[in-house]
Structures are given as C-alpha cells and as structure tokens.
Amino acid sequence: IRDIVSIGDSGRCIKELRQILKIKDGRVYIVNERQRWTDIIERNSLFSIGNFIPYNFSNLTDVPIPSESIDLVVCYMG
Structure with missing residues (x-):
C-alpha cells in the first residue's frame, strides 16, 4: 500500500x-x-497530512485523482 485517500x-x-x-x-x-x-x-x-481536495458532497462529481492510482480509501463520514 502506498497511496491513500481520506x-x-x-x-x-x-x-x-x-x-x-x-x-x-x-x-x-x-x-x-x-x-x-x-x-x-x-x-x-x-502540518498537513496530504494534498487537500475541496469537495462539495451535495453535488457529486468526479474527484480530481487519477483513476486506478489509490491503494486504500478511508471514509469517516457520519
């Protein structure tokens, strides 16, 4: 595992x-x-842990992260 999205x-x-x-x-x-x-x-x-990407969860669109480039996704939304 190398690349992570939170x-x-x-x-x-x-x-x-x-x-x-x-x-x-x-x-x-x-x-x-x-x-x-x-x-x-x-x-x-x-200090920042990584690259911050602002995202409007009310208007779902693609996130500007290259396809097939992430090894682990962590989601802590309620």
Whole structure:
C-alpha cells in the first residue's frame, strides 16, 4: 500500500495507518468540504497530512485523482 485517500475528515487516522501498515512514502489525498482550524487537533499534527481536495458532497462529481492510482480509501463520514 502506498497511496491513500481520506474522505470526509481531516486525515485523522493517516499517521496511525502509516505506522501500522509500515507505509514510508506515497501520496495522501484529503477529500472534504473545507479545511478547518480544528483539523490540526483532529489529525494531531500542525502540518498537513496530504494534498487537500475541496469537495462539495451535495453535488457529486468526479474527484480530481487519477483513476486506478489509490491503494486504500478511508471514509469517516457520519
């Protein structure tokens, strides 16, 4: 596993997943409606975990991530 997409949150479990799955490199995409200052607390990092992609979940369209390029998708939406 190398490339990860986290949908609906700030990437809160990405650091732990990388440790557990021994992922040293690869791309991370964070897909959510907007970035918030509370994301820092939620993901336990002052710095971004990956590339943020703003997405309107009310208007479903394709996400600008290349097809067949993701190994793991994490979705923490309610």
